[in-house]
Structure formats: structure tokens, C-alpha cells
Amino acid sequence: MTSLSKNKIKYIRSMEQKKARKEHGTFLAEGPKLTGELLGRFPCRLLVATEEWLNKHPEAKAEEIVEASPDELSRASLLKTPQQVLGVFAQPSYELDLNAVRTSLSLALDGVQDPGNLGTIVRLADWFGINDIICSPDTADIYNPKTVQATMGGIARVRVHYADLPAFIRSVNGTPVYGTFLDGENLYTQPLSESGLVIMGNEGKGVRPEVETLIDRRLYIPNYPRGRETAESLNVAIATAVVCAEFRRRAAWR
Amino acid sequence: MTSLSKNKIKYIRSMEQKKARKEHGTFLAEGPKLTGELLGRFPCRLLVATEEWLNKHPEAKAEEIVEASPDELSRASLLKTPQQVLGVFAQPSYELDLNAVRTSLSLALDGVQDPGNLGTIVRLADWFGINDIICSPDTADIYNPKTVQATMGGIARVRVHYADLPAFIRSVNGTPVYGTFLDGENLYTQPLSESGLVIMGNEGKGVRPEVETLIDRRLYIPNYPRGRETAESLNVAIATAVVCAEFRRRAAWR
Numbered sequence: 023m024t025s026l027s028k029n030k031i032k033y034i035r036s037m038e039q040k041k042a043r044k045e046h047g048t049f050l051a052e053g054p055k056l057t058g059e060l061l062g063r064f065p066c067r068l069l070v071a072t073e074e075w076l077n078k079h080p081e082a083k084a085e086e087i088v089e090a091s092p093d094e095l096s097r098a099s100l101l102k103t104p105q106q107v108l109g110v111f112a113q114p115s116y117e118l119d120l121n122a123v124r125t126s127l128s129l130a131l132d133g134v135q136d137p138g139n140l141g142t143i144v145r146l147a148d149w150f151g152i153n154d155i156i157c158s159p160d161t162a163d164i165y166n167p168k169t170v171q172a173t174m175g176g177i178a179r180v181r182v183h184y185a186d187l188p189a190f191i192r193s194v195n196g197t198p199v200y201g202t203f204l205d206g207e208n209l210y211t212q213p214l215s216e217s218g219l220v221i222m223g224n225e226g227k228g229v230r231p232e233v234e235t236l237i238d239r240r241l242y243i244p245n246y247p248r249g250r251e252t253a254e255s256l257n258v259a260i261a262t263a264v265v266c267a268e269f270r271r272r273a274a275w276r
Numbered sequence: 277m278t279s280l281s282k283n284k285i286k287y288i289r290s291m292e293q294k295k296a297r298k299e300h301g302t303f304l305a306e307g308p309k310l311t312g313e314l315l316g317r318f319p320c321r322l323l324v325a326t327e328e329w330l331n332k333h334p335e336a337k338a339e340e341i342v343e344a345s346p347d348e349l350s351r352a353s354l355l356k357t358p359q360q361v362l363g364v365f366a367q368p369s370y371e372l373d374l375n376a377v378r379t380s381l382s383l384a385l386d387g388v389q390d391p392g393n394l395g396t397i398v399r400l401a402d403w404f405g406i407n408d409i410i411c412s413p414d415t416a417d418i419y420n421p422k423t424v425q426a427t428m429g430g431i432a433r434v435r436v437h438y439a440d441l442p443a444f445i446r447s448v449n450g451t452p453v454y455g456t457f458l459d460g461e462n463l464y465t466q467p468l469s470e471s472g473l474v475i476m477g478n479e480g481k482g483v484r485p486e487v488e489t490l491i492d493r494r495l496y497i498p499n500y501p502r503g504r505e506t507a508e509s510l511n512v513a514i515a516t517a518v519v520c521a522e523f524r525r526r527a528a529w530r
Contacts, residue, residue, distance in 0.1 A: 138392065142511050142514060145510065145511060145514075146510055146511070146514050149497075149499045149500075149510055150499065150500050151499065151500040151501055172511075174508075174509070174511075208529065210525050210529035210530075211529060243403075243521070244524070244528070244529065245403045245404065245405065246403075246404050246405040246524040246527070246528060247405055247528070248528070254428075255428070256399065256400055256403055256517070257396050257399060257400070257426075257428075257513070259511070259513075259514060260396060260399075260400050260513060260514065260517045263510070263514045263517055263518055264517055264518060264521045267497070267518045267521065267522075268521075268525075270498070270500040271464050271522075273500070274498070274500060274501070274502070275462065275464035275465060275498065276464075
């Protein structure tokens with residue numbers, strides 16, 4: 023057991039920056055629930071916890087474990103309300119299995135900017151049994167601490183990849199490619215395949231033209247009642263959820 | 277036309293605080309899209325915009341209009357990326373029409389804490405034609421600038437009320453009252469009425485026991501595939517969207 027040095031606090035807090043995360047190949051997770059879920063899934067480089075938490079979790083394994091007072095923890099934490107435990111974990115590296123994409127329902131994100139939206143999408147993908155999310159390089163970073171927290175543990179089960187989207191979509195040629203558009207076809211009256219790729223775009227701009235041309239099934243989430251004056255769009259995570267829920271309802275519950 | 281004084285900047289920025297919003301009976305909206313939607317819907321006390329925006333919108337009406345340089349605007353703005361226009365608007369006061377609640381689909385929120393979640397829920401309520409949202413007093417404030425921005429204009433059409441929830445639910449006695457629970461019945465196999473009240477709870481704790489006892493139809497959003505190890509829950513705005521989408525699908529598209 024070592025103590026929480028100023029250098030360690032600095033290291034933990036540096037996980038807010040992509041550059042530092044990349045340099046160390048690590049990311050930060052905070053709170054008993056999330057940290058607990060990640061322990062045993064990803065190698066933990068540094069685990070910092072209160073005496074109470076450590077006494078309750080004698081099985082917790084990490085390269086280095088540091089007991090800290092609540093005050094020390096709050097100096098290291100990036101949360102408004104620091105929790106009893108945080109961990110710095112090794113970033114996993116995933117191979118993208120094109121065959122798995124061809125035979126499952128997967129998501130592709132084209133420039134989703136908001137870290138919270140990305141985390142929420144990973145969380146709902148986890149709920150709806152979506153194993154792979156392929157992101158354009160300019161999508162928010164899955165290891166942004168805000169994103170990690172918003173996944174609520176989904177990051178332990180959903181594989182998030184970064185790739186050139188047009189090239190990736192071409193590489194799974196033959197897989198139905200869905201997107202949502204204001205001029206698309208009603209989600210509820212269109213046939214939906216059990217496997218396929220659902221593409222969601224940037225919060226303001228939607229999907230890029232070079233991605234849009236690769237979408238062969240244009241969907242629309244109908245508003246209610248039809249023709250009523252409403253917002254022009256739904257939040258990207260909300261739209262993703264409504265589409266994924268409908269795919270799964272058709273496969274399992276209709 | 278007056279200039280953007282330090283006092284006005286202070287007044288605009290004070291809209292971040294609930295106390296100041298209450299004192300003045302106002303709230304802040306920023307950006308051409310949102311401000312544009314609210315102008316003409318709510319009385320605008322103070323409109324601050326660039327020369328370019330004002331030239332394009334000669335019809336814009338407000339008690340006071342101030343032309344400001346981009347630099348002045350950015351000093352007044354609460355956004356990371358200030359926009360060309362912002363407005364301080366009068367808070368509307370709505371009467372809660374119990375008869376409308378009895379004959380429509382409405383939402384009730386029991387302690388939703390996050391301002392962004394509340395704004396996202398108002399935005400999706402707008403999309404799905406839900407006119408009234410009844411919030412417990414400890415739910416986030418609809419006039420929090422983060423909430424206002426997240427509604428993306430939904431705040432102009434959806435009426436948000438604050439009330440003692442158990443008393444309110446009793447006052448619409450006879451209306452079906454729905455909630456989502458991990459031990460609820462499959463959303464997709466349960467009968468859903470066209471009108472009713474859907475209650476969503478706090479992000480961490482769900483609905484309070486005194487509200488839960490008033491819920492007569494317990495729903496569950498099925499995960500996929502069944503029995504798979506996943507996150508324990510969905511984000512509250514995501515769950516609200518999936519439930520509202522299913523109510524509207526049944527009414528209009530099945």
C-alpha cells in the first residue's frame with residue numbers, strides 16, 4: 023500500500039486529456055458501481071479507494087492500490103461529487119470482426135461530438151445487445167471521462183472502434199445500411215432486417231454526404247400527431263434508442 | 277438601440293441562478309434557432325444580437341434590443357461557443373388543465389435531477405406530441421439555461437408544471453398511471469391506453485415509494501437478448517423516449 027502522492031493526483035487528473043490518455047494507453051473510471059464492473063474486465067493500473075471500500079473488497083486486484091482519505095480522493099476526482107473509489111484502467115484494443123458485423127445489429131457514428139451522447143449511446147447499445155459501435159475518427163473519444171461515466175458500465179461489454187466510415191461500410195458490402203432522415207420512410211411500416219448497420223450522424227449536421235450515399239435504407243421516426251409543428255429533430259442518443267428498440271421489438275416481440 | 281452595459285451582462289449571466297430567474301421571472305435562451313423560435317411565443321425582455329443578425333431580422337420584437345459585437349456577446353453568453361443572438365424571456369405561467377391530462381398522454385417526472393436530461397425529455401415530448409409534463413418540486417428547473425438549450429425549442433410548445441406529485445396523481449383519479457420497473461411487464465406485450473400518465477423517476481433512485489404506490493401499470497423495456505448480462509438500466513431520457521415512442525406507435529402505426 024502506498025500513499026496518494028501529488029504526482030499520482032496529477033496523473034489521475036490528466037486522464038481528462040486525450041493526449042495523456044493516449045500516451046499512457048489508459049482511462050479513468052470513478053465510483054463503486056462503474057469501477058467495480060471494470061475491475062476484472064480490464065487491467066487496472068492504479069486503484070485509489072477509501073479504507074472502507076478496500077475493506078469491503080479484499081478481492082480487488084490492481085498493479086497498484088492506494089488507500090486515500092475522502093479528502094485526497096476528492097482532489098484526484100474529476101466528478102462534482104467524488105465517490106469512494108476510482109481506477110485508472112488499460113485501454114483495451116479490439117479487432118473489428120467484419121463477419122460479426124455482417125451477422126449482427128451494429129451501430130456506426132459519424133461525428134457524434136458530445137461525450138455524454140456517446141456514453142449514453144454505449145449504455146443503450148449494451149441494453150439492446152449491440153456489441154460493436156464503429157465511430158468516425160472525429161467522433162468523441164470513448165475514453166473521455168465524461169463518456170466513460172455515462173456508459174454506466176456499458177464500456178465493459180460494448181466494443182467501440184474508430185475507423186474511416188466510408189471504407190468500413192464498403193468493407194461490409196451486402197449488409198443492409200440504415201440511417202434516419204427527415205425525408206425517410208416511416209420506421210414502423212418499413213421492413214427491418216435482424217442484422218444490419220445503423221448509422222447515426224453529428225448532432226447538428228447529421229451524416230456526411232460521403233456516408234449518406236452508402237445508406238440504402240432511409241428511415242424516419244414519425245412524430246405525433248403527423249404534420250404537427252414540432253422540433254425538427256430528436257437528440258441523437260434518443261433517436262438511436264428508438265431505432266434500436268424497434269429493431270429488437272421486431273426480432274423478439276411482435 | 278442601447279449598448280451592452282456591464283450591468284446588462286451581469287443580468288444576463290445571472291440567469292444561470294435560479295434565485296435571479298425567480299426574482300425577475302425570466303429565463304435565458306441563446307442561439308439563432310432557439311431564440312428565433314421563442315420570439316413571438318414569450319415576451320422578450322432583452323434581445324442582444326450582432327448587427328448582422330439584427331439586419332436579417334428587422335421584425336424581431338423585444339422590450340429592449342441591444343446590438344453587440346461578437347466580443348460583447350461572448351462576455352454575456354453562458355455557452356462555450358457563443359452565438360449571434362440571445363434573449364431574456366418572461367417565464368410563462370400555465371394553468372394545469374386536469375381534463376387535458378385525463379384525455380391525453382402526459383408525463384410526470386419524480387425528481388429528475390440532471391438539467392440536460394430534463395431538456396432532452398421536453399424535446400422528445402415535443403416530438404411525440406405530449407403537451408404537459410408535471411414535475412415534482414425537486415425536479416431540475418425547466419428555466420435552467422442548460423435545460424432551455426437542450427429542449428431545442430420544445431420549451432415553446434410543451435407546458436412544464438411543478439406540483440406535489442402524489443396529490444396531482446390522485447387528482448386525475450381514473451387515468452391509467454404507468455411507470456417503468458425492472459420487475460414490470462414487457463412494454464411490447466402489455467395493453468397501452470391512448471391517454472394516460474407516464475411517470476419517470478430520479479436517475480439513481482427511481483420513483484419515490486409514495487409515488488410508486490399510485491402506479492397501476494408497471495412496464496419493463498425488455499433488453500436483448502433476454503437474460504443477457506447488461507447494464508441495469510437505461511438513462512431516464514432514453515427510457516422515456518422508448519416508452520413514448522411505443523405509445524404513439526400503438527396509437528398510429530400498428
